[in-house]
Amino acid sequence: MPQTAIFSKLRREMPGLLFTLGLVLATTAVIFAIIISVGLTRGSVLYIVPVMIAAIRWGLVPALFAAGLGVIASAYFFFPPLYSFTIRDPQEVINLLLYIFTAIVVSQLATRLKRQLELSRRREIEMRNLYAFSRRLAAAFASSDIHAAIEDHLATVMQHKVVVFPARDTMSGRPRRVAVPDAVRALVDTLLRGNPEPAADATVHDEAGHVWLVRAISPKSTEFGIIAVDMGRQTQAGLDQQRAHIAQVLDDANATLERLDIARAINEARMRARADQFIEALLGSVSHELRTPLASILGAATVLGAAPALARDRKLSALVNDVRNEAERLNDDIQNLLDATRISSNGIEPRNEWTDPADIINSAIERCRRRLKDHRLSLDVPPDLPLIHVDSVLVQQALVQMFDNAAKYSAPQSRISVRARVQDGQMVISVADQGLGLTAEEKARIWDRFFRGARHTGAAGGSGLGLWVAHAFIAANGGTIEAASDGAGRGATFSIRLPILAAALAELEGDADE
Amino acid sequence: MNKSAPIVLVIDDEVQIRRFLRTGFELNGFIVHEAGTGAEAIRTLALRPVDLVIVDLGLPDMDGAEVVESVRAWSAVPLIVLSVRSSEAEKVHLLELGADDYVVKPFGMAELLARVKVALRRQSRAQSGEPIVRVGPLTIDLAARAVSLNDKPLTLTPKEYRLLQVLAQHAGNVVTHQHLLKEVWGSIHVHDTHYLRIFVRKLRQKIEANPNTPRILVTELGVGYRLAQSAVDPEAPAWTTADPSGVKSG
Numbered sequence: 001m002p003q004t005a006i007f008s009k010l011r012r013e014m015p016g017l018l019f020t021l022g023l024v025l026a027t028t029a030v031i032f033a034i035i036i037s038v039g040l041t042r043g044s045v046l047y048i049v050p051v052m053i054a055a056i057r058w059g060l061v062p063a064l065f066a067a068g069l070g071v072i073a074s075a076y077f078f079f080p081p082l083y084s085f086t087i088r089d090p091q092e093v094i095n096l097l098l099y100i101f102t103a104i105v106v107s108q109l110a111t112r113l114k115r116q117l118e119l120s121r122r123r124e125i126e127m128r129n130l131y132a133f134s135r136r137l138a139a140a141f142a143s144s145d146i147h148a149a150i151e152d153h154l155a156t157v158m159q160h161k162v163v164v165f166p167a168r169d170t171m172s173g174r175p176r177r178v179a180v181p182d183a184v185r186a187l188v189d190t191l192l193r194g195n196p197e198p199a200a201d202a203t204v205h206d207e208a209g210h211v212w213l214v215r216a217i218s219p220k221s222t223e224f225g226i227i228a229v230d231m232g233r234q235t236q237a238g239l240d241q242q243r244a245h246i247a248q249v250l251d252d253a254n255a256t257l258e259r260l261d262i263a264r265a266i267n268e269a270r271m272r273a274r275a276d277q278f279i280e281a282l283l284g285s286v287s288h289e290l291r292t293p294l295a296s297i298l299g300a301a302t303v304l305g306a307a308p309a310l311a312r313d314r315k316l317s318a319l320v321n322d323v324r325n326e327a328e329r330l331n332d333d334i335q336n337l338l339d340a341t342r343i344s345s346n347g348i349e350p351r352n353e354w355t356d357p358a359d360i361i362n363s364a365i366e367r368c369r370r371r372l373k374d375h376r377l378s379l380d381v382p383p384d385l386p387l388i389h390v391d392s393v394l395v396q397q398a399l400v401q402m403f404d405n406a407a408k409y410s411a412p413q414s415r416i417s418v419r420a421r422v423q424d425g426q427m428v429i430s431v432a433d434q435g436l437g438l439t440a441e442e443k444a445r446i447w448d449r450f451f452r453g454a455r456h457t458g459a460a461g462g463s464g465l466g467l468w469v470a471h472a473f474i475a476a477n478g479g480t481i482e483a484a485s486d487g488a489g490r491g492a493t494f495s496i497r498l499p500i501l502a503a504a505l506a507e508l509e510g511d512a513d514e
Numbered sequence: 515m516n517k518s519a520p521i522v523l524v525i526d527d528e529v530q531i532r533r534f535l536r537t538g539f540e541l542n543g544f545i546v547h548e549a550g551t552g553a554e555a556i557r558t559l560a561l562r563p564v565d566l567v568i569v570d571l572g573l574p575d576m577d578g579a580e581v582v583e584s585v586r587a588w589s590a591v592p593l594i595v596l597s598v599r600s601s602e603a604e605k606v607h608l609l610e611l612g613a614d615d616y617v618v619k620p621f622g623m624a625e626l627l628a629r630v631k632v633a634l635r636r637q638s639r640a641q642s643g644e645p646i647v648r649v650g651p652l653t654i655d656l657a658a659r660a661v662s663l664n665d666k667p668l669t670l671t672p673k674e675y676r677l678l679q680v681l682a683q684h685a686g687n688v689v690t691h692q693h694l695l696k697e698v699w700g701s702i703h704v705h706d707t708h709y710l711r712i713f714v715r716k717l718r719q720k721i722e723a724n725p726n727t728p729r730i731l732v733t734e735l736g737v738g739y740r741l742a743q744s745a746v747d748p749e750a751p752a753w754t755t756a757d758p759s760g761v762k763s764g
Contacts, residue, residue: 291598295620296530302622303538324622331620351603351736353691354708356715358726359733381726383719387711393602393736 016058017065023050024069028077035078044074044099051103055110063107070103071096129156146269147225150217150253154227157249161230164217165192181206184228187214191226209233213246218254283341290334298327328370332404336465339397340449343469348476350391357385357420357427357498360392364399365418371404374412380419386505388427388498390477395498398470398481402431402494405467408460410435410491425502426479430495438485438492446483447471455488474498520634521545521563525555525581526570526596535568538623552576556584559591565637566630569613570596571604579611586612592633596621602736606690609737615687632686639685647682649730649741652721654682663721673698674717677710681731681741690738714739 027050031043047070055063075085079092087093136149151164163180165188180188183204191214204212213229227250231242301324310316342348358381365377406416410433417432438446442453452464474481479498485491522544524535529550536546547562549555552573559567567585571578582593595608595616605616614633617626639647645657651664661668661678670678680697681689692704699709714733718725732742 291619292528293530296528296534298620299531299538299623300534302624303534303541306538306623307541327620353736354711355735356711356733359711359735362727363733363735379727383726387708391736396735 013058013061016054016062020050020054020058020062020066021069023053024066024073026050027070028073031078044070044078044095047071047074047099048102048106052106052110055107056114059114060107060111063111064104067100067103067107071100074099126157129153150225154229154249154253157253158229158246160232163228163230165226165228180228181212184212184214188226188228191216203239211239213243215250217250279341283338286334286338291331294327294331294334298324298331301327325370333462333465336469339469339473340465343472348394348472350394350476352389352391352477354387354389355392355395357381357388357429358383360390360396360399361418361420361429363392364396364403367396367400368403368407371407372416375407375410376413376415378415378417380417382420385420385427386422386500386502389501389504390479390498394473394477395479395496398473398496399429399431401466401470402496405494406431406433406435406492408462409433409456422500423497425500427498427500428495429498430493432491432493434491436492437488437490438483439488443483443485519543519545520565521547522566522568522630523547523549523555523558523564524568525549525552525573526568527551527572527574528570531570534623535626538627542627550574552581552584555581559585559589564591566592566594566634568594568596568626568630571598571608579608582608582611582613590637592630592637594626594629594633605737606692609688609690610692614684629687636685636687647685647741649682649685651723652730654678656682668720670717670720673713674720677713677717678721681739685741688734688738688740692738694738710739 024047027046031046034040034043034046047066051063051066051070054066072085074096075087076083079087079089079096081088087096130153133149133153136145136152147164147166151162154164155162163184181204183206187202187204202214204214206212211231211234213231215227217225217227229246231239234242301320304310305317305320305324310320361379361381365372365379403416410416414434416434418429419432420427420429422428436455438453442455445451446453446467449468450464451468452462456462471481474496477498479496481494481496484493484495520543522539524532524539524546526532526535526548527550532548532550536548539546547558547564549558552575555567555569558564569578569581573581578595578597582595585591585593592614593612595605595613596619597605597608597616598619608616614636615629617629645655647654647656653662653665655661656679659675659679661670661675676698677694680694691707691710694710695704695706698713699706703709714731715725718728718731721730722728728742730742732740734740
């Protein structure tokens with residue numbers, strides 16, 4: 001065994017040694033050239049050059065080899081008697097000893113320098129890996145993200161295929177389906193169940209003859225999960241060496257994990273997942289439990305309102321009408337609340353399709369028919385508006401919110417103007433009223449969640465969610481929404497701006513005619 | 515529609531909703547059967563004559579879609595779904611399974627009755643083989659493939675006519691984008707909604723008094739189009755409480 005080790009080491013050094021030999025030969029040639037042309041007698045000091053080059057490029061062994069070759073070459077070529085290895089002059093012997101001493105010191109120094117350079121380069125790479133790792137951890141939301149980050153980090157550091165199996169109860173988000181051999185899976189399962197010792201590492205051979213190392217990431221618990229490393233085909237010796245390397249990398253990783261407080265991050269991710277589930281459940285039950293009775297109240301009110309017995313009595317029908325209006329308002333508030341919860345819990349995923357902007361405006365007006373019946377509505381929509389690629393229902397809901405606001409905060413019989421135009425390559429839909437208007441301070445805050453101006457609270461009821469929801473819906477469609485007003489009592493204009501995909505549009509207009 | 519009082523089957527697990535629907539329908543001359551579960555509804559449908567079915571999506575024993583599917587497997591009875599807002603994909607799915615129309619909860623009785631009447635009229639037209647569909651000033655003769663507006667013949671391109679024809683076959687009921695695209699352009703174009711937008715606009719230029727505020731060919735946002743029932747049914751029904759005349763445009 002030691003013999004094979006030495007042999008393999010020699011094989012590794014071989015290219016360096018061959019180059020060194022070449023260098024010494026070249027130096028000899030140079031010294032000869034100098035002696036012939038200049039008449040120099042003692043050129044052997046130049047042999048220090050290949051020693052230094054070998055030390056810096058290939059390390060200690062080639063450097064010493066170069067020093068030895070230098071001694072031999074000097075003795076043979078340059079010290080009398082020439083072309084023999086004997087040295088006559090004691091002075092030359094001292095020179096040679098001095099040369100050997102210098103060569104050894106220089107190669108030592110050069111090798112140390114080289115090692116330090118390599119170390120700092122490796123440190124830098126490690127630092128970069130670690131930095132990338134911690135950044136990913138900071139961005140991680142679910143514990144599955146954290147495990148993916150750990151997996152990638154370890155794979156980079158170890159240079160092997162690495163699979164991380166999260167501890168069972170920390171699983172959140174998508175389940176991971178990683179293809180690993182059955183034998184590995186079985187071993188991982190036993191480790192996850194907590195037996196045997198989590199720190200103990202074990203190896204398995206798969207069908208392809210690869211060796212897999214399986215162990216808990218942290219020796220203290222299985223909290224961080226189990227790791228399986230595909231080490232390829234390995235001899236026993238290589239395996240021992242690799243195993244030591246992996247243990248070292250994992251120690252580092254564990255220190256990192258502890259420092260970055262991964263345990264807490266995983267816990268938090270788990271809590272968030274539970275909170276999300278809770279919100280979903282709450283949303284479902286709120287929408288059902290509140291809306292079902294509302295549907296009955298509203299439906300019953302409309303039946304009552306139409307009943308001949310009631311229709312004749314003006315006071316009673318007015319009362320029934322109130323019931324209906326209030327129920328509708330309540331329904332809108334619940335809808336806003338649900339939309340707001342949906343926006344803040346998991347965002348909005350628009351279902352975009354090509355839509356005629358006029359269709360959106362008309363449906364919004366249709367939805368607000370009852371609310372707008374006391375106002376004079378004027379429509380200014382050109383017949384040739386370009387199609388827009390949006391989630392038409394979301395835009396309509398935002399527009400309904402604009403109409404609702406206009407109707408609530410302006411006097412009956414005042415005018416509400418709806419206008420659609422193409423402006424700066426955008427579709428602009430605006431709703432202008434002649435109502436309460438906005439002060440500068442109100443204008444700055446109307447998009448805040450739950451904001452309601454004091455003047456507005458006095459004028460009409462509402463949750464302060466409507467504009468916030470409208471804003472989020474328009475933003476989800478890649479648009480913006482803005483308010484303009486000349487001041488209190490001078491009306492307000494709300495404008496929705498949506499992108500027009502001009503290039504895509506030109507293509508569409510062409511191919512529908514086929 | 516039968517000469518006698520039409521019979522409606524209300525499928526809903528909420529007693530209160532069944533109660534107001536029963537009262538509402540009975541005030542308008544319907545005979546009402548009720549079912550609290552999907553299984554009960556299917557039993558009733560098999561045993562008794564029913565002219566129209568109202569089905570709520572949230573049933574305790576069956577998904578509303580399942581009810582629609584199993585009814586459609588053996589019956590052509592008009593079917594209206596009560597659905598919740600903001601689920602356009604679900605509405606489209608139900609229409610594709612064979613529901614005739616939907617009403618969004620919460621809804622007024624007038625709205626539901628209008629849909630019901632349209633569905634019943636369509637059923638009776640289908641049974642009698644009546645080829646002429648009248649939508650306000652628009653007349654579509656499906657047998658002669660002729661369209662006229664205010665009694666003046668109208669020239670349409672073949673695609674425009676095909677589009678109007680499919681809508682007329684379902685006059686008053688909503689027809690999904692996918693269905694229209696498949697019928698007019700073929701199934702490979704079911705996702706090319708922009709074809710529809712462009713042709714509907716062209717068609718509206720020809721048939722609407724004011725193409726910008728259409729009254730005949732109206733849009734059901736995110737779902738499809740319908741030939742409007744207000745145009746189908748010009749005389750204001752006696753039971754209307756909401757006043758749709760309040761919005762003025764100009």
